[in-house]
Amino acid sequence: MSDVTQAFHRSQMIPAREPPRSQRGAWKWMHENLFSSIGNGVITVVTIAIVLYIVTLSLPWFLHSVWNAKSLTECRTIIHATWGENAGGACWAVIHQNWNLYVFGFYPIAQYWRPTLAFVLLLVALMPILFSHMPRKMIWFSAVYPALAYWLIWGGTFWIAVTIMLGFVAGWLALRVATRLANAPLGVAAAVLAAVLWWLFAAGPVASGLQHLVPIRLPFVASDKLGGFLLAFIVGMCAIGFSLPMGILLSLGRRSDMPLIKTTSVVFIEFIRGVPLITLLFTASFLLAYFLPPGTTFDLVLRVIIMVTLFSAAYIAEVIRGGLAAIPRGQFEAADALGLTYWQAQRLIIMPQALKISIPGIVSTFIGLFKDTTLVIIVGLLDPLMGITNAVRASTLWNGIYWEPYIFSGVIFFIFCFGMSRYSMYLEGKLKTDHR
Amino acid sequence: MSLAEDRPDSGFRLSKLVYDSRYRGYTIQALFLCALFIAIGWLLSNAAANLARLGLSPSFDFLWNRAGYDISLKLIHFTNDSTHGRAALVGLVNTLFISVLGCITATVLGVIVGVLRLSKNWVVARLMTVYVEIFRNVPLLLWLLIIYAVLTAVTPAPNAYRGANPSAHMWFWGSVAITNRYIALPAPMFTHSLGFADLGIFWISLDFVALVAVIVAGVLINRVILRRASRIQEATGKRPTTWWSTLLLILGPPVVLLFALGLHWDFPALKGFNFRGGVLAPNSIFALWFGLSAYTAAFIAEIVRAGILAVSKGQTEAAHALGLRPGRTMSLVVLPQALRVIVPPLISEFLNLTKNSTLAFAVAYADLGATLGGITLNQSGRALECILLMMLIYLIISLVISAVMNVYNRSVRLKER
């Protein structure tokens, strides 16, 4: 075959053509993500239509917002004057006028710097816990923060906060001494004993003595002054702070070899998880007082914090139990093989892994807990959602307002809870050490 | 520990209770037991002293007193002459009713949303994300308040159906009226009704029992026929046609029964202030139902999503390689495997839903918390007793659900040998 002479042969490259319309830019994106099939297209259109419908229904109300007014009547007058007789509109002035009530409750105005400072310091104290690249020394600040925040918010003498912390120091010293002289279990017992004895008998006189020598005090603010988001935060943060260690202990108790401890933990966890929070709050309000020595009573806010803490501790215990269950037996055996004691093994090997696995669950428990602080209204505490709103509506100026306070608190709750859930996602991603 | 056991045992010494890891457990437990008993004893003695001081004696006698109030939503017979105990029972039935309804819809909705969040359709996926985030991060109480108020605001009052030229019209050829108080539905009536059976606590309609019995019987017989068909298919390779017998068995008997009982409908009609006749389903049911389901569904969606993502990608790819379409891959390959991860947290969401139904007070739904823990508590003033009883009842419900969960967990656990 010799006359294969003239094959087609290109001497010049054709310039690259633009991809077809449907394959580029916005069109491509829409084609792939919105209208990839007829069904998909229909769903897209219907969904957009529904969203648009809802927006058009509620938009005028939001557009006709009034930010400055002294009362609901004034709001209505402004709305009618500006947008016509039959126009409806939002009256955000209620939030504007009652802002302090929503944020601080009845906290004395002159003392607002205290909760504000406590909040700022909270952020500082949380830093080393939340973000690992902060200087590790800061963890000491986080450790003393609870006492500091207690002093800032409730006031009284500064030395109480100090002596509370000294109780922990006493316990730690006792632990060191007793462990050296005897053994670890005795050390723990001695530590607990020392701390409790300190708190019961020494702390009071020492605090008043120090106060006498160096008077540092803030005006005392009783907890009936707490309300609004300040209350939600205090209840939420205390419960979060205390329920984590308690939950860890409970989860360990539930897996313990000692039948008595195990049974107690199981009964406690199942009981708390089995009843609605409302009944526990009622317990805090009604029943706790019956179980205290006759004539004694203590603060309702504190009782509520205790109950909410117990509630979330039981949930956290279950979350961590899930994490513990996911750890291979080999890890426990390896710890034993290294000769670690039970607590060493838990602290160095088991818990770091179990907690890491449990982070999403723990954070969503915390989110739930924070949202549940809105229920404290049923025992008469003024939570931001219904409590403060009730109080605001009970004034003749604002009686009759409905949506605005709800929307406002909803947005604030959303911001904080959403923030928490995003943080947990960030943490999950960062701690992910396995490769899938 | 193993070292300690290898050591020769040189008899028991008291110090071993502290130092020997074999005995230390007993020491700790004994101490713990003492502490526990002391604590409980202290609490109980305090309680006794307090009650004596106040001159109160806890007693559940009030449960047998006349309640004196009315409950708008009652699934079992109740009048204001019934007892407080009966009111609590009405509340309990309502709680269980809304919980079961809520669990069903929350699961369905949650699975749909969870799957749609992974959809390739951008708008749908985003919208589902927004839905999940909004519902998960805002307190349920607020959602219930909003949903209840919206339901009331967007539906017409019964008055709107009045007059020659009403502003609202009944649906489905004049048989259903949606109002801001209730949805009025036609009620089935029987001319030759079998009557009611008194079960002690509540009455049950024999017509309903007969209907259920006939349907169950039909399904069972149908199953036998289907099994026989499968056997024939296995033996001969040919499957006998069964669709007509299935249809006949499932639809036939109920239709015949209903005809024999003389089924006709009682349509609601506006008389006076309200619709009369038919079934009036109060809006509080819908508000609570929507609220609880939508809220819980957001959590379930996350569980479902996590479950789906937990199934290894190889499974999906293998299914695709076998030529299964995405829908079938999801339903035949991914979801069944994801179920093992999904179900335990799912059941604990059911538990949460049941407990969250105590927020019914926000929408005027008469649940256990509203009757026993609300009006009864207020009227009798027996706070201690009411709350204890309420806790006990919820505890029992939860333990039952937990027990079911444990049974399930055991049955689906990966068998590792």
Add this chain to the structure above:
Amino acid sequence: MKTSVFLAGLAVAGLAAAAASASTLSDVQKRGVLNCGVNTGLVGFGAPDANGHWTGFDVAMCRAVAAAVLGDSSKIKFVPTSGETRFTALQSGEIDMLARNSTWTFKRENDLKLTFVGVNYYDGQGFMVKKSLGVSSAKELGGATICVQTGTTTELNLADYFKQHNMQYTPISIKNDAEGKQQFLAGACDAYTTDASGLAALRATFEKPADYVILPEIISKEPLGPVVRQGDEQWASIVRWTLYALIEAEELGVTSKNLEELSKGTKNPELNRLLGSEDNLGGMIGLDKLWAKRAIAAGGNYGEIFEANIGTSTPIGLARGLNAQWNKGGLMYAIPFH
């Protein structure tokens, strides 16, 4: 801060209080603060303003007692209570007295072991309807849907009334009055029922109050009054006679304006006994001579308190009606100060 407080546990510091003595009076005096249970927010009767200052008709009662006992009407811790928690809060000693529009009933007094010291407001349950409904009497409400606020005796009265008149009704029992009002305004119920004072207060807040009418029937007696625990007669007397002092002051014409002048002594021996320029009535209930004077000074006499909080000059606009003095056609009748 006393060191004894620490015995209740250090974490509880400042938040705990041991009140182990049998006398409420000495407890309150030792504490220096009166714990008074109030509503979480009820227009005109008790609500905090934007600065956390509590005002209202019931609150004024607390203030008068605090002034009588402690000499300062601001030394009060207001404890907001809900319908469920109010009586247990009192029984458990969390509050010293309850001034939360609570109806005096047989069962509450004898079954719950509470003492109602008197009546500071005679109320009664009524109905409110939309004018366009064309209803002019509660007897025409057969078949209606009725919004009822739970947490009081309201549900019982409602059931009793409809039973007596052989009518049917559907209750919508709502805990929170704002929700109830929302439902009522949207037409989800034909009538709204609560105490007549509440109805008037509620109607005042509507955008168009004239579109609504309060029906003439009052279906129940609701004597509302302050409550204390049983078993401390002295404390019950203090609260009871503080209430009577306010009522008596109105009858005798003592107001916050002429109080100083009258307390120097007048020709009326009863007035002198009341204000402490003669005799020592206060000493008989463990207080000093001037207790009643301070109580009246706190917020004025009964009539002044009424006018300032719920009277016709306020947006709530309640007429005195049953709550006028006995010699003006009402039921307010102070027991003589002899």
